[in-house]
Amino acid sequence: MARRPTKMVWGKMVLRVLLTVICATVSAWGARDDCLRCHGESQEARASEAPQVNLDILQVSIHAQLECNDCHSVNSELRHAGAGDVLCGRCHMDAAEGYAESPHIEGREVSAEDIPTCVTCHGGHDVLAVNDPDASTNHRNSVTICIRCHEDQRIKEKFEILPEPGMIKAYENSVHGRALLIDGNLDAPACVDCHGSHSFKPSDDPESPIYKTRISNTCGSCHAAITGQYNESLHGTALAAGVQESPTCTNCHGEHDIQAHGDPKSKVYSSNVPKTCSDCHASELVVGKFGLKADRIATFNESFHGVGIELGASKFANCASCHGVHNIYPQSDRRSLINAVNIETTCGKCHEDLPEDFVRGAVHTSAKDKSSGGKFYVRQFYIWFITILILGFVIYRVLEYKRRVKRVQ
Amino acid sequence: MADDRKLSEEKRANLISELTEEILDTAASIAEPEEDNENLANMIQDIRERLSFEVNVLLNEAVTKLSPRKALERIAEVPKRTFQRFGINFRAQHTLMFVSVIILIITGMPLKFPQLGISKFIIVDLMGGLENSTLVHRVGAVGLIIVGVWHLGYIAFSRVGRRDFFLMIPRPRDIRDFFRTLLFFFGRRASGPKFGRFSFIEKFDYWAVYWGMVIMIGSGIIMWFKEWFPKYLYDIGREAHSDEGLLATLAIVIWHFYNVHLNPDVFPMSWVWWHGKLNEDEMKHHHPLEYAEIVEAESREIIEEKDRVADTGSGDA
Numbered sequence: 001m002a003r004r005p006t007k008m009v010w011g012k013m014v015l016r017v018l019l020t021v022i023c024a025t026v027s028a029w030g031a032r033d034d035c036l037r038c039h040g041e042s043q044e045a046r047a048s049e050a051p052q053v054n055l056d057i058l059q060v061s062i063h064a065q066l067e068c069n070d071c072h073s074v075n076s077e078l079r080h081a082g083a084g085d086v087l088c089g090r091c092h093m094d095a096a097e098g099y100a101e102s103p104h105i106e107g108r109e110v111s112a113e114d115i116p117t118c119v120t121c122h123g124g125h126d127v128l129a130v131n132d133p134d135a136s137t138n139h140r141n142s143v144t145i146c147i148r149c150h151e152d153q154r155i156k157e158k159f160e161i162l163p164e165p166g167m168i169k170a171y172e173n174s175v176h177g178r179a180l181l182i183d184g185n186l187d188a189p190a191c192v193d194c195h196g197s198h199s200f201k202p203s204d205d206p207e208s209p210i211y212k213t214r215i216s217n218t219c220g221s222c223h224a225a226i227t228g229q230y231n232e233s234l235h236g237t238a239l240a241a242g243v244q245e246s247p248t249c250t251n252c253h254g255e256h257d258i259q260a261h262g263d264p265k266s267k268v269y270s271s272n273v274p275k276t277c278s279d280c281h282a283s284e285l286v287v288g289k290f291g292l293k294a295d296r297i298a299t300f301n302e303s304f305h306g307v308g309i310e311l312g313a314s315k316f317a318n319c320a321s322c323h324g325v326h327n328i329y330p331q332s333d334r335r336s337l338i339n340a341v342n343i344e345t346t347c348g349k350c351h352e353d354l355p356e357d358f359v360r361g362a363v364h365t366s367a368k369d370k371s372s373g374g375k376f377y378v379r380q381f382y383i384w385f386i387t388i389l390i391l392g393f394v395i396y397r398v399l400e401y402k403r404r405v406k407r408v409q
Numbered sequence: 410m411a412d413d414r415k416l417s418e419e420k421r422a423n424l425i426s427e428l429t430e431e432i433l434d435t436a437a438s439i440a441e442p443e444e445d446n447e448n449l450a451n452m453i454q455d456i457r458e459r460l461s462f463e464v465n466v467l468l469n470e471a472v473t474k475l476s477p478r479k480a481l482e483r484i485a486e487v488p489k490r491t492f493q494r495f496g497i498n499f500r501a502q503h504t505l506m507f508v509s510v511i512i513l514i515i516t517g518m519p520l521k522f523p524q525l526g527i528s529k530f531i532i533v534d535l536m537g538g539l540e541n542s543t544l545v546h547r548v549g550a551v552g553l554i555i556v557g558v559w560h561l562g563y564i565a566f567s568r569v570g571r572r573d574f575f576l577m578i579p580r581p582r583d584i585r586d587f588f589r590t591l592l593f594f595f596g597r598r599a600s601g602p603k604f605g606r607f608s609f610i611e612k613f614d615y616w617a618v619y620w621g622m623v624i625m626i627g628s629g630i631i632m633w634f635k636e637w638f639p640k641y642l643y644d645i646g647r648e649a650h651s652d653e654g655l656l657a658t659l660a661i662v663i664w665h666f667y668n669v670h671l672n673p674d675v676f677p678m679s680w681v682w683w684h685g686k687l688n689e690d691e692m693k694h695h696h697p698l699e700y701a702e703i704v705e706a707e708s709r710e711i712i713e714e715k716d717r718v719a720d721t722g723s724g725d726a
Contacts, residue, residue, distance in 0.1 A: 310523035313539035361640020375648035382652035399594035
């Protein structure tokens, strides 16, 4: 994904530049030297107990031109007790605003020292611009920052709402994670691209980019064409109409562990598709609530296509081969791949030689169901025929054997 | 044969006791310093030869047990006469048939039970995927179709085939035989019914294969050339193929394998499929009526021959 410049209001930008200039000018009146008397690297400073500032690091940071009290609130009367407050929000107002509303702030009530502040992610004196490849918040490096806390068992124990460790780390092995971290493809999304950064929201917040109805748009910021298809599909329109059970991108593709569809580990790999669809289409809850046909997965598994998929044949038709992928419509819709006007083309993708008669035949029929006609009766016949014959064989053998034993005695 | 073995065991026991004596003698002679070395060397050579002879006897017995050729030779050695039950044509049909059927079962049964681990092992690991296994299945299918056509030709155009086919046709007598067999099993009769060339069991086996061939080849062709048929016929064909395939497999494993492999009389395997022969005892036991017919026909021939000789003899005189 291309890093989009944050949409900024021009006024705010101008204000920000002005503020920076004013801050810099005001502080340029030699304040730094005063601070460095104690915090610098001179003999005198080393003797004092005050924390030392490594000027080499500060010099290369993006804030090299700022003065100490631009960031540090110094109250000289209190001999700057409480100087721990770092005042990033004075300049970075948007970020500070977003951060103030994020769950990171709420977490302070549980354990303040485990909650990230600006410095936790961006660094202190060593802060670099976000587009600097060495910056801790650089697109590629930012993943490490998030994972550092969110995969920490100790932190997870304190904050119960956090997901289980491993779930987030799975990102590193996902198609997105590998592209970004291993292949160095900076267009691939990091955590912040889906979750947001300073102002991220939990998934149950309707404003969150990962709220169920907004996920397709979030994914669509890179996969725009697919989101367009999905939004028009049965699943997309149902979800937009408020059917919370209707699947969005992540229901079929997975979240952090998402894989390319050609990867056998992917939830949408050819032979995994029936399993993925069955999460809803074989679920009593969903099937019952929306009056869907409950036997779709079972009848597919019974079909030769299903047998092929079960035995790992990737060229065999799965659910999506006939019903579509992102463009699934009800059969009655003319856009549906299994609508009467399209069915020949759909079957024809694999079976060029099948005549019209054949492709119009009933599918998803079960020999266990009377309505399937002929094959139901064939099956009934064989159930009886096999049972009687095999019982006959076994009884005959047992009798013969007993007689043989008797004769030997 | 049991006598033969006993004999050879006796022979071996004798040899071993002889060897033991000789070894003791040798030991004694070594103890005597005046015996010369040449004598000793001869004795050791002698022992070595006898030992190698013993090992040879053992090996020979093992080989004879395992090798069909040696088994045939052994049967040929039996002075009792043999009866050629199945000709080379019929045996070739049977061989092509069981090779095809084994291929078909191995590549077909996993498709009926695709969830099983063994099915996945056979199709994915052994065959390298469903694309390959379905191809192999078609090879087996062609084999089976060839057997079917071949056999129809055989019963139409071969004299023996025609005769056997007419003998295979079920008669009321077979139903009677079946009930007599049951009575025999329940101990109500001292002996089972006497069979001719084909017992009711063999007739059942034969016609079961007929039925199976018609269903399997018919439904198989529908699936193979599905574009010629409507979908519902394909569905019926697939169900029938799948169920009849299971029935055939079970029948072969439970019924036929017992007859020709597991039955204590023939275990581990009857060789009739290979040489097609029965010996006189087997003939008398399993097909007494046919045996009686053959013997009667032969004695009639002999009598006729004698009469002819007598007639010509008297004519000359």
